[in-house]
Amino acid sequence: MTMTIKKNFLIAVLLISNITYAQKSAIFMGATAHLGNGEKIKNSVISVKDGKIDLVADLSKIRIDPSAFDTIHKVYGKHIYPGFILTNTKLGLTEIDQVRATHDYREAGQINPNINTQIAYNVQSKIIETVRTNGVLLTQVTPQGGIISGQSSVMYLGGWNWEDATCKSNDGIHLRWPSSYYNTGWWGEPGGREKNKKYYERINTITEFLERSYAYYKSDNNMDLKMESMRGLFSGEKNLYLHANYYNDIIDGIHLCKKLNIKKIVLVGGEDAHKAVAVLKKNKIPVIIKRVHRLPKNQDSHIDEPYKQAKILSENKISFAFSYAGDMEAMGSRNLPFTAGTAVAYGLDYEEAIKALTLSTAKILGIDDKLGSLEKGKEATFFISEGDALDMTTNKIESIFIKGKSVSTNNHQTELYEIYKDR
C-alpha cells in the first residue's frame, strides 16, 4: 500500500515537472525567428500573453520595455521556430515494434472510417518525449492498414491526457489507394513486384462505398457509424487523405475522388508526385511526401531522387508537408527536422523547408488559424534551439512551449544519460 502511494506520488511529481505553467506574459529577445510563413527575422522580439503570441517584431526596429513582462528570455544568437508538425504517423499509438501488446494502430477489417485515433493516443509515450525534444510539437496521429483505415487527429506532443493533448479531432479520413503493383514474397524473402490483378476490384469497392456515403450525406437516416464519419468529406470539413505512390495510382485516385464529390483531397506518400505536378496543381492538391530519407524507387531512379522531390514540388508551388512513415516510424520521427535539412541540401529554400514543417502543414490539417507560424494571435507553441534546428550538429532544443506553457526538455534517454555519463 505504502509502495503504491509512493509510486503515485513520484509520478505526479514527474508530471508536474514536465509541464509547468508559464507566467502570464513573457518576452523572447534576440533570437533569429523563423516565422513559418517563409520569412525570418534575424534579431527578433516575440512576446507571449495568456498562451498566445502578442507581438512579433524586429528588435532593432521597435522600442520595448522588457520589465513590463513577467519573464524575460534573452535568446540572442539562438533560433526560434514554430513547433514542427509531424504528419501521417503512428507515433503515440505504438511503443515497441516487436511487442504486439503495445500496438494500437491497425483495426480489423478493410473499411473503418469511424475509427478515431485520438482516444488511443498515449501522450505519456516514452517515444513522444524523445521526438518533442528535437522540435516536433504536433503530430497527425494516423490509423494504418485496410482500404479506409480511419480518421486521424492532430495532437500535441505533450499534455495531461489525450483530451488535453488534442489539437484537432478527426481532421480527415485515410484512404489507402490500391497499388497497381504489389510485392510478392514476405519481408524475409521478397519476390518480384507484380501487377495487382485486384486493382480494379479494389477501386470498385472504394467507388461503391463512396457513392453510398454520398447518398447518406444527402439524406436523413438512422445512425450508421461508418457513413456518419464520411459526412465531413462531402461538406468539406474533413480532408480525404489519399495514400498513393505510383503515378497511375495517383491520377486514378484523384480523378475518382473528384468525381465522387469529395471536397478536399490531400495526397499522401506520392513517391511519383513530382511526375504528377500538372494534375496536383490544377486540382490544388497538397502532398504529404514520403520520408526524404528513403532509397530511390527502383534501380534506375536517380540516386538523389528522394532528396530532390521537395524542391521540385516547391518550385511548382505545390503545398507539401514532411512525414516519416515507414520502418522505425515512431522512434525515427525525431529525425523529421533532418529530413527537411537534407531537402535543403538538395536545393529547397531553407525558409520554405521550415514552412513545410509548420505553416503549410497547419494549412493542410486545418489548424492554421491558431498554429503553424509565429504571428500575433496564434498559439505560443514553439521552441528555441541553440542553433539551426535542421542540422543535427546544431539542433539543441533549449526550451519548448506548448500553448504558452513551458514543457520539459528531458526524456527517458536524457535521464539515463545523466545517470550514466560520469559514472
Next chain:
Amino acid sequence: MIRYLKVIFFLFLLNTFSYAQETFPINGVKESFKPVYAFINANIIISSEKEIQNGILLIKDNLIIDVDSNLTVPENAIIYDLKGDYIYPSFIDLYSNYGLQKPNKKSSGFGPQYESKKNGPYSWNEAIHPETHASHEFTHNKKDRKKYLEMGFGSVTTHIQDGIFRGSGCLAILSENMENEDVVLDKAATFYSFKKGVSNQRYPTSLMGSIALIKQTLLDSEWYENTQNQTNISLQEYNLNKELPKIFEVKSHLDYARLFKISDEFEIDFIVKGTGKEFLRIDEIKATKFPIITPINFPEDYDVSIPEEAMNINLQDLKNWETAPFNLRILKENDITFTITATDSKDKKSFFKNLSLAIKSGLSEKDALNALTTIPAKLIGVENILGTLEKGKIANFFICSSNIFSKGTIYENWTSGSRNIITKKINTDIRGYYTFNSTDHKNISVSITGEKNQPKILIEAIDSTNLKSKLEENKLTFYSEKGNFRASGNILTNEINGKYQDSTGAFFDYKMIRDSLFIEKEDEIKKLVIKKIPTIWSPNKSNGLQKELKAKTILFKNATLWTNEDLGIIKSADIAISNGKIVAIGESLDTNQIPNYENLDLQILDVKGKHLTTGIIDEHSHIAISNGVNESSQSVTAEVSISDVINPEDHNIFRQIASGVTCSQLLHGSANPIGGQSALIKLRWGKSAEEMKIQNTDGFIKFALGENVKQSNWGSFNTTRFPQTRMGVEQVFYDAFYRAKDYKKNWEKYNSLSTRQKRETDPPREDLELNTLVEILDGKRHITCHSYVESEINMLMHVADSMEFKINTFTHILEGYKVTEKLKNHGAGASTFADWWAYKFEVNDAIPYNASILNNAGVITAINSDDAEMGRRLNQEAAKAIKYGGTSEEDAWKMVTLNPAKLLRLDNKMGSLKVGKDADIVIWSGNPLSIYSKVEQTYIDGICYFDNKDQQLNQDRDLKEKMRIINKLSRSKSKSKIKHKPKKDILYHCDTIEHDHDHDH
C-alpha cells in the same frame, strides 16, 4: 583409364542391349524379324564436318549399318525415297527430367524441422542424396517424349532435379521400347545444385549454407573412404560414382565464380547447367573452363505500349533482353565449350525460334549442330554411340524438309531405328490456276496459292474471301464460311474433281482443270547480316561502367583536410595521391614532392573551400549479398561465409559510393549465436566479387545475442531450437568452444605423429565449423557480436575470458554505456547505431548518447548502418554524436572512418589521411558532418568511382540507352509480349530470416 573402361563398356552394350528382351517371357508369338531400312536420295548431315548430298543411309534394328553416297541397297530393304530431304543426327539433351516424377515437397507439419526424417543410414541432410539414381525410377512419358521428338532430340540424360547432391542421371533413348533397352547408360553423370529442393530440413536456408554443406560433404566423403566405424550410404554412393561427369546447375551468372572456388579447392571438374546470361560475366566464366549446358529461353519481348509502365522496366532487364540471343555466340567467341538444352524452352516453336535467333545473332550453324550433337555426346563419353550418323552408331536421326536451322520442318524423328512421325509430309502440290466447271457454274476461275501444306483457295464467283480448306494425302475439302458452298475433291494430276453442296442441300458435280502452275516467289535471299553484339556494361545496368577505370595521380590543392591524425583538421592544405596510395600531405605541396611525378599523368585540382576526408567505412553492412544474409537454421553456423556470396552488382554499392562509403564489412545476420564469416570489401563498382574483397586481412565472424538468437520474434512455431533463453545462449558458446578445443587437440595429436604412424591411424574428421572456431581460439579470426543489453554483453566477455579468446567488437551494443569499464578491460570495441531504439523490448534502454559515452570512456567506438538507406547518410549519423553527448567534430568523424578501420584491423592501410595509406578519399562540398554537405567525388585506391558533376551525364546516358531499347521493342511484332515485372530490391538487415533461397537474381 576411366574413358577406356567406358569404351569397352559400350562395345559390350552395343552387342547386347538389343537383346535385352531375351530375359523377358513373351506373351504371344515372338516377332524377331528386323528388316533393313534404306533412306535414299537424302542430304545426309553426318556431322557438322561432313555432309553427303544425295546419299543413302542404311539401318537395321537399332543401328546404322552404313551411310554413303554410293551404296548397294540390299534387295530386301525397305526403301524410303526422301527426294532431297535432309537427315540430321538427332539432338542430345544433357539436362532433362524426362520420364521421372517431379518430387513433391512433403508437408512438414508444425514447427521447423532441424533433423533428417529419412529412414536408413544416409546423410544427415535431406538435400544430400547421391544415392538417388534416375535409372531406378525411369519410365517413358508419352507427352514429354513427343515434345522432345518434335524439337529434334533423340536422347536425353535425365535426372531427378531436386536437392544439392542429386544423385545420378541416366542416358535414355527416346524410343518406346522397354526401359531395359532405352536406358543405354544407367549412370551417365551425377548432378548437383545450390538449391536444397523439397527437403523440409531447415539447413541450409541460404546460398552460403549450401556452399558450406557441399564443401563439408566433399570432405566427409574423403574421410569416409578411410573410416570403418560407420555406414553412410550417401557418402558411399558419392564415392562410388565420383568418376562420372559432374553436372552442376547454377541459378545466376555469379554462381560460376562461387562454384569455381569449390572446384579449385577440391580439384573437381564440373559441367555447368547455366542460365543463358553467361555474357554478363564472360571473362570470369571463361576462366573457370567449365563446359556449359545452356538454355535458349531468351526473354520474351516486353510490352512497352504504356509509356509510364515501360519506364518502370529496369534498364538491366532491357539490356539483358537485347543481349540474351548473343549469348551462344559470345560463348563461342570465348572458346567456351557449350551444349544446348531444351529444358527451359516452353515448346517446339519457341525452341526453334530462339535457335534461329541465336544464329541470326552470329552463332554458326556448325557450332549450333555441334552443341546439340557431338559436344553433349562427348561430355558424357558416349561419342562412340551417339552424336553423328556413322556406321555402328545408334540409329537416332531425324528427317526434315530443309536446313533445320533456317526453315526446315521435321517430318520424322527415328530413335533406336524406330520411326516416329512428327509432321506428315505432303508430297502433292495442288497450287495453281484452275478453270472450274459444274452444272451451275461455267468456266469460273479458281486460284490456289499460299504454302504447299496450307494452300489458300479463292473462287471469287462464290466468295470474295479465301475458302476454308483442308488438305490430306489425295483428298481436298474446301468450303465457304457463308454456308453456300461445301466441297470435297479427289486430287489427280492437274485436276481436282468431286461434289459440292449449296445452301439448300443440293449436290453438284464439279471438275476443275489446272491451266497453269503457281510460281512461288523466290524468297528474297536475305543477306545474313551479322548483328553487332550490344555493349555490355559492368555491371550491365544503370550506372554500369563501359570501360575500366584507372587510378589517377592527383594533387589536390587548398582543401580542408580531415586527417584523423595528429594534424587534426587542417585548413587550406594539399594532398597528393598516386598509384592508389596517398603520397604526400602538407601545406603548399610542390609537384616534386610526388615521387616519380615526371613519369605520371599528374592532375592538379584546386579544391578550395571543399573538405577532403578519408572514405567512410561501414563496420556493419548487409548490402551486396546474394540469396540470404542469415544461415538461420542452426545455432552454430561458423562454417558459412558471406565472402562466398558477394553480389558485386547490387546497385546499393553505387549509391553508397556516391555517399562517401569506400569500405564495408558485409556481415552475416543475427539469427544464431554463432553466425557466419564476414566479407571485407571495398566498394569497387564494376569489379567482380573477388576483386572487391580486401586482400591480406584478418578474418571476421558474426556472433549474436538476445532476442534474435532466442527467436523471440519469430512467431509461435519457432520455440524448439536451442537456445530459447539468454541462459541457453551462454551454453551454446561454452559447448561450441569446448568442442573446438577438443577438436584442436585431436588434430594436434594427429599432426604430431610420424609419417608412418599417420599411415596407420585414421585422421580426425575435418569439420569446417570447428575449423573456424579454432581460428578464433588462435586469434586469427575476430568476432563482431550483435548485442543489446548489458547482461548479455557481460556474459559473453566472461565466456571469452574463460575460454581464452577475445571479443573484438560488440555491434549495436546499445546498452554499452552501462558497461564501459568492462569493455575497456576486455579490450572490446563498439560499433553502434546513432539513435535507433524502441523496435524491440531489449532496446528500450538504448540511448543516442551511447556513442559519446563509450568514446569518452576510451572504448574504440564506431557508428554503423546495418541498413542500405542509412549507409547513404553515415556522415549524418556520425554528426548525431555531436548533438547527443557533445562529441567533438574530429572524434565524431572518426566514428565512421578511423575507428571502424581499427575495429576491422584495417587501420594500417585505411581510416586516415596519411602518406602510405590507400587513396580512399572523399571530396565534400563542405563540412562532412553538416547536413547541407554533399559528396562531390569518391576515390577508392586512387580510382575515381563517383564524380557528382558527371552524374547527370551518366543518367542521360542510361535514359538514352533505355529509350533506344524501348524504341526497338515498340517495333516488336511478337504476340506474346510480357508485361513488365519491376523487381523489388532485396534489402537485408541482420534479422532478415529466409525460409528458402529459391529466388533468382
